[in-house]
Amino acid sequence: MGAKKGAESRIDELRQLIRHHDRKYFVENDPEISDRTYDRLMEELVSLEAEHPGLVTPDSPTQRVGGEPAQGFETVTHSVPMLSLDNTYSPEELREFDARVRKNLPGEDVAYVVELKLDGVSVALTYEDGALARGATRGDGRRGDDVTANLRTVPSIPLRLAGELGAVVEVRGEVFMPRSGFDELNRTRKREEAPPFANPRNAAAGSLKLLDPAEVAARPLDAFFYQLVDASSHGVETHHEAIAAIAAIGLRASPEASLCDDIESAIERCGEWQDSRGGLDFDIDGMVVKVDSLDQQRRLAATAKSPRWGIAFKFPAQSETTVVLDIVVQVGRTGKLTPVAILEPVFVSGSTVSRATLHNQDEVDRLDVRVGDTVTIEKGGEVIPKVVNVVKSKRKGRPRRFRMPSKCPVCDEPVAKPSGEVDLRCENVSCAAQVKRSIEHFAARGAMDIEGLGTALVEQLVERGIVEDFGDLYSLDRDELIDLERMGEKSTDNLLAELEKSKDRPFARLLFALGVRHVGSRVADVLAAEFPSMEKLRGASEEALAEVDEVGPVIAGSVRAFLSSKHNRAVLAKLERAGLTMRSKRRGSRAGSSPAGSRLAGKTVVLTGSLEGMTRDEARDAIAAAGGRVTGSVSAKTDLVVAGKDPGSKLAKAKKLGIETIDERRLRKLLGA
Ligand SMILES: [Zn+2]
Known part of the structure; x- marks a missing residue:
């Protein structure tokens, strides 16, 4: 009895400590303790809870990911409709908004709060007695999806509030994916041959729609909150105080909100952010201007669609017009034919654009883009520029419609359109374009890792008929190689040695x-x-x-x-x-029947940070040889995280999920090295 009591108070203490440090780390970006110390607290809590399962509560920091994947989402009716703000696009429209506001509040001073307009997914969180009870998407504004299990996995959303505010607290805000996390996610998806997300907003929205919270936990989501529902019942009288109250209870409050005395200084703030938004690690598509006084907000009220006390100022999309010089067709490694617009080079948001993918015939038809057309190019959060529309008024004469070829532009064989797909494919395995791309893929890092076999060399090897496929790489003739452009004796011998080495790849x-x-x-x-x-x-x-x-x-x-x-x-x-390796090194036929006693057998391992004594590929191979499997992202299915130097967000995620973390030294031990 006494032991249990002791455990109970220690568990309570640990939870409070961990919540405090989570807030410091994820919400305030101001950690007070080392990762190692944090790990120890988390480990102690996990083991105490394992000993006393009766003491586990849903708001414990160990319980971010729980339960089985859902079949679907329940519908939630919002306590107060989640209205969306009207949009404006110019300072003049902001002045008109101000005039409307002041007409409804004759003789009164009106102060505004200007905030960043995040390009994310709107959500509402409800805390009951301090614990996160429900999280929902905006949906149609009146009813949204209950995504509580998914929102629980977002590390900056506390499961328990830090301060007292009331029995029921509802906040609204935006879930988003930071650009850095988005880039890493897309790199991982590329490695795993999953389609990349077009932009951080799509990635965030797609993540919240996942049915398995464990998968959501592996997505780098974050959230900012900008509205305290029924704020006056919490003794708050202005919008800027509401933002301060949101921060005080441990949530990430709307960043960079500033109080402005009048519309002119609000307009000035909007202009400043329009110029400096590139410096943020998340996407904003404009600013939001709100009347600060909640009493004035109440009196202004709302129309059926949107509130009268606030308005969005949308930044103009970063776009340019240019001319389509040509439309060419590229053939990829798997034979996919892609139409690409060759453009008169144009500078759009930070870089020169000279080509843009048109994806497929359907997209070409939708845009009705033809050679010689003037088109609008846009580059938003996306890395890849896209053709948004054709400026039809500038079309000269009657250029021909573009049709995808019925024959492969590279090998001249007929192309096929597999049923159910929109893409055309060249199915000729000897097609030079496919051969080149497939050799490049074969030699790439993470694959056979053959250094020195770059694009220019592959081009020559295929064009001169020296290799017909990557199988021929291993019978290359030294004399023939030396004769190639930019080769010579030294690079030839290096390449041959690299090829020899690649035979031992697992x-x-x-x-x-x-x-x-x-x-x-x-x-x-x-x-x-x-x-x-x-x-x-x-x-x-x-x-x-x-x-x-x-x-x-x-x-x-x-x-x-x-x-x-x-x-x-x-x-x-x-x-x-x-003599390439045609079988796995270890004996036995299943994962799990690998070397007896190997602690890595059957384990799913994630690597983060840089390793000193080995490359990632070496670590990966060694772990595979010991019967383990290396995956790209941390989820509830991860058994072990190896943290090298300067580990990234994966380590933080692992901690959230209570996954065992080891360093490189320990990994070497497990590998028996
Ligand atoms: Zn072809």
């Missing part, structure tokens, strides 16, 4: 290097663990492949099709003859 890396559609490095690891040799993989039926966790019917079909192609069999035979 089976999983080879599987990835083959460039099978939909088989990214992660899926290759899974396949190599389930089917530890090329022979076993060849022998596996489509059904057997599809049954593997993380594989499924699409990948299974793609693997089967690849392995049954006569051409691919011939390439594989060349690789086999050259």
